[in-house]
Amino acid sequence: MSNNPPVRPLRLPPPKFDEVKITKTRQPARNWFRVHQNQCQALFFSLNAGHRFSHAACPFKILYVGVAVDTCLFERFGDTIYNAKHSVAKSLWNYHSVSKLTIPELKVCDLTNASTLSSLSVDLTSLMHPDLSISQAWGLAIQSHPAEFDGVKYKSRFNGKSCLALFDRKSLGKRIPERCLGELTQEASAADWLAKHDISLY
Numbered sequence: 063m064s065n066n067p068p069v070r071p072l073r074l075p076p077p078k079f080d081e082v083k084i085t086k087t088r089q090p091a092r093n094w095f096r097v098h099q100n101q102c103q104a105l106f107f108s109l110n111a112g113h114r115f116s117h118a119a120c121p122f123k124i125l126y127v128g129v130a131v132d133t134c135l136f137e138r139f140g141d142t143i144y145n146a147k148h149s150v151a152k153s154l155w156n157y158h159s160v161s162k163l164t165i166p167e168l169k170v171c172d173l174t175n176a177s178t179l180s181s182l183s184v185d186l187t188s189l190m191h192p193d194l195s196i197s198q199a200w201g202l203a204i205q206s207h208p209a210e211f212d213g214v215k216y217k218s219r220f221n222g223k224s225c226l227a228l229f230d231r232k233s234l235g236k237r238i239p240e241r242c243l244g245e246l247t248q249e250a251s252a253a254d255w256l257a258k259h260d261i262s263l264y
Contacts, residue, residue: 072196073188075203084181084209087172089165094127094226097134097160097246104161104240107230114194115201115214115227122205122229124213129224131160131243131251132258136220143261152263160249161242165226168212168234171204174224190219205229 076082096104107123109116116124128134138158139150172178173189188196204214213228228234246252256263 070185070187072191072193073184074196074199076183079203080206080208082181082207084171084204084207084211085175085178086169086209086211087175087178087215089168089170089172089212089215089226091165091167093162094129094165095131095134095160095162096125096127097131097138097158099157100159100245104159104163104242105235105238107228107235112194113227114189114197114216115204117198117202117205120202120205120229122231124201125228125230125235127163127165127226127228128218131249132255133218133221133223133225134160135252135255137218137225139261140220143259148260149262149264155263156245156247159242159245160252161240163238163240165228166237168226168228169209170213170215170226171207171209171211173214173216186217189216201227 098104098106105125107125109118109120109123111118113124113126128137142150179185184200189200191197201214204211210231211229212231212234213226216225216227217223218225243249
């Protein structure tokens with residue numbers, strides 16, 4: 063075996079990315095979900111340096127949602143449970159709620175679609191790399207593209223289900239109603255997730 067195994071390249075947006083033709087994918091209106099702190103609304107756009115596509119120079123803040131409650135729980139607590147032998151501190155768990163957001167029809171850059179990935183010349187290795195500067199460079203490039211996407215559709219790195227990173231372009235946030243389903247301590251789907259994945263609270 064070679065002492066120097068091959069390393070896959072990390073692909074960044076190419077020069078003149080604004081000239082790349084990217085298909086706008088229609089994302090039908092439907093309900094999505096978000097896990098958030100109890101004292102905060104679910105509908106909160108930000109540019110958090112710890113989020114996948116949130117480059118500090120993005121002209122629009124971003125809201126992340128998941129297609130199902132279990133996806134949101136993985137996105138919020140996945141690293142915690144893997145680092146702590148499938149456990150979460152009660153204090154952290156009790157601090158969160160889950161809400162349903164009704165997202166209108168949008169035009170997105172669909173990074174779950176093989177044809178879109180091919181047109182961008184990017185693979186999942188780059189988009190899911192631990193060095194967030196890679197995926198954030200893509201977030202900035204896509205948000206700044208003349209196609210004026212409403213957001214990015216991508217796969218959760220924990221369960222492969224769909225997520226959206228929504229751009230607050232044209233005041234999108236004002237067109238999204240939200241309904242809190244309850245704190246995680248009271249939500250049946252959250253309890254089911256803990257049991258299904260053998261996750262304990264301590």
